[in-house]
Amino acid sequence: MMLAFKELKKSYAGRTVVDIKDLKIEAGETIGLVGNNGAGKTTLFRILLDLIRPDSGEILSKEVNVAGSSEWKNYTASYLDEGFLIDYLTPEEYFIFIGSLNNLSIADVSEYLKNYEEFFNGEILNRGKYIRDFSKGNQNKVGIAAALMQKPELLVLDEPFANLDPTTQIRLKSHIKALKSSQRLTTLISSHDLNHVTDVCDRIILLEKGIVIKDFYTDENSLKELEAYFSE
Numbered sequence: 001m002m003l004a005f006k007e008l009k010k011s012y013a014g015r016t017v018v019d020i021k022d023l024k025i026e027a028g029e030t031i032g033l034v035g036n037n038g039a040g041k042t043t044l045f046r047i048l049l050d051l052i053r054p055d056s057g058e059i060l061s062k063e064v065n066v067a068g069s070s071e072w073k074n075y076t077a078s079y080l081d082e083g084f085l086i087d088y089l090t091p092e093e094y095f096i097f098i099g100s101l102n103n104l105s106i107a108d109v110s111e112y113l114k115n116y117e118e119f120f121n122g123e124i125l126n127r128g129k130y131i132r133d134f135s136k137g138n139q140n141k142v143g144i145a146a147a148l149m150q151k152p153e154l155l156v157l158d159e160p161f162a163n164l165d166p167t168t169q170i171r172l173k174s175h176i177k178a179l180k181s182s183q184r185l186t187t188l189i190s191s192h193d194l195n196h197v198t199d200v201c202d203r204i205i206l207l208e209k210g211i212v213i214k215d216f217y218t219d220e221n222s223l224k225e226l227e228a229y230f231s232e
């Protein structure tokens, strides 16, 4: 098993934001986390990445509690927001830096980036600009490509389709699908785009006020069911 969430609770100012009793995620699953604003998706990801600590309970990654261990960092990559970038670097400098943390030479990084020419659509590399001067969508592209450069077994992306143009959204979806079949990548994606999540994910987890309201494997009816749920 890749992940197990056990009796996990987090509140802010007396309001429960995450309350997950028992949730398991198998290696190779592509999970779509959906839920209205404030449902607790980002908080859950932050606990998973040990950026914040739960009030009680734990998340086990390959059977080890993520809080108080760093083993999971060897196989987990994530992009939650632009706070994950270093905005005074150019994208090239940032990729080289992330590459160096993963024992990749500058030549390895350039070779890797060749696979992303289409994804970058000519807008990221060799622009002579710092990351801070790119649009949010283009910053997303840098963050996602840098996360994937780490060849993770577990990938965590917070609203990856937001701010991306339709062409890039479609390319990202096929890329995630390809990584799932070639490398058995486990992916957690939060999204407000029901179309994209039902298309790319094989399992959907619906959160409301931090509680898992629905948890199902996607089929041809999933989009309709989710739309019906959210239009109530």
Ligand SMILES: Nc1ncnc2c1ncn2[C@@H]1O[C@H](COP(=O)(O)OP(=O)(O)OP(=O)(O)O)[C@@H](O)[C@H]1O
Binding pocket: 012, 013, 017, 035, 036, 037, 038, 039, 040, 041, 042, 043, 044
């Ligand atoms: N540091 C914090 N201090 C106080 N409240 C917080 C903090 N972080 C999150 N919250 C609250 O926790 C709740 C859940 O927030 P979270 O960002 O996890 O939801 P989300 O599902 O990711 O929402 P969105 O779809 O808007 O991104 C919200 O009500 C938010 O205001």
